[in-house]
């Protein structure tokens with residue numbers, strides 16, 4: 001992973017071209033003829049996507065500062081390659097972000113509301129990692145559900161995931177599950193639930 005952070009992406013493009021062609025080009029511009037700003041796929045204000053520093057391949061931020069992981073989910077749903085995007089907003093990044101905030105709390109003695117939310121998410125994610133999962137897709141979708149929540153959610157997939165077929169399929173797509181498989185996944189999971197309760 002480290003080798004791809006700054007160098008050529010796995011489609012063998014230099015980082016600037018990768019940013020333009022493999023990321024920005026997938027997102028509609030914020031305004032007609034806008035150069036760099038894209039339309040934030042979460043809140044539809046102007047989103048800038050840039051080359052990151054501090055070990056991030058790319059970073060993004062919109063005018064309303066949407067959760068980086070929510071934006072990442074939408075970028076992946078639009079077809080962005082997870083490796084081209086780098087680590088920003090990924091499950092791993094959320095974990096490390098929570099850890100960093102935890103360290104900041106220790107040194108400053110103050111707890112910001114965003115830290116409490118990150119802590120709650122971190123706790124649920126830890127619980128999820130301790131479970132057995134029938135499929136990788138199920139784990140991915142559960143992680144996505146936690147990331148998009150405020151952290152006040154159950155680590156039990158039965159209570160964590162939406163019961164609505166379309167909602168669940170859309171969540172699966174944001175989790176990086178391919179479109180055709182996302183519907184299959186939603187059918188499969190809702191059937192599992194029905195069988196458990198029968």
Ligand SMILES: [Zn+2]
Pocket residue numbers: 009010011013018019022081084
């Ligand atoms: Zn690329």
Ligand SMILES: [Zn+2]
Pocket residue numbers: 040041042043044045062063064065066
């Ligand atoms: Zn936004």
